[in-house]
Amino acid sequence: MTELVTQVLALVAFFAFPALQYVLLKRFSIREGRPELFYLPAYGFRLVVRNIPGKRSLSEIKYRALLREVVPAGDGASVATFHDTLLLQREDFFLFPGFDQVLVSFKLIGKESDLFFVHTDKLGAEISRFPIAPSVSLIADYSASLKNLLNFDVKLAKRAEVNAERLVEAFRAVKETPDQEQQFLPTRVRDVG
Numbered sequence: 001m002t003e004l005v006t007q008v009l010a011l012v013a014f015f016a017f018p019a020l021q022y023v024l025l026k027r028f029s030i031r032e033g034r035p036e037l038f039y040l041p042a043y044g045f046r047l048v049v050r051n052i053p054g055k056r057s058l059s060e061i062k063y064r065a066l067l068r069e070v071v072p073a074g075d076g077a078s079v080a081t082f083h084d085t086l087l088l089q090r091e092d093f094f095l096f097p098g099f100d101q102v103l104v105s106f107k108l109i110g111k112e113s114d115l116f117f118v119h120t121d122k123l124g125a126e127i128s129r130f131p132i133a134p135s136v137s138l139i140a141d142y143s144a145s146l147k148n149l150l151n152f153d154v155k156l157a158k159r160a161e162v163n164a165e166r167l168v169e170a171f172r173a174v175k176e177t178p179d180q181e182q183q184f185l186p187t188r189v190r191d192v193g
Helices: 002-029 164-176
Strands: 035-040 044-049 058-071 081-095 101-111 114-120 126-131 136-146 154-163 182-184 188-191
Touching: 035 154, 035 164, 044 058, 044 136, 058 101, 081 101, 101 136, 101 164, 114 164, 136 164, 154 164, 164 182
Parallel strands: none
Antiparallel strands: 035 044, 035 182, 044 101, 058 081, 058 136, 101 114, 114 126, 136 154, 154 188
16 A cells, blocks of 8 residues: 555656646746836837846747737627737847847837837837827737746747837936937736736
8 A cells, every 4th residue: 555655746747847837837937028218319219128137048039029009899790809010020049148038129109199109129220100199009919938947948929018008108208318328118018828
């Protein structure tokens, strides 16, 4: 009987240890690779995967950024729908500690009542321009593998959303102090994986 109990305990330990490691790593990974929104006077706004203070490398990074407009329900449709404008979709191999991955760069131009989202390259040159309606949100989706010492690569998948109201708030803050670097929070961050 003691042999049976010993074998059962050995089997449980054999399967429980890796499972416990994986659960702990998933919990740890929630804090890694967080999206953040910055304003740099020379270039404009940047929504980034923050890894400058990080200690882990990310690999197999895939990301896309889009502007999403919510089209309300109306005649012939009982539910709202989305109209998405893809800004970019890319892949990168690695993101090392001490660096941020820029998901999308942009400027906000105009007046509060007539504000435009200007998609730019990393140096601030205009690529395209879109009016900001109250129902518009900037969305950045990304996934990556988090490297760690236990040789379990944990997959991160997140969605950062910045709604029109937060864009207007950022525009106001930058207008007050245009020569100062500033940090803003996305409206919402969803952990998918």
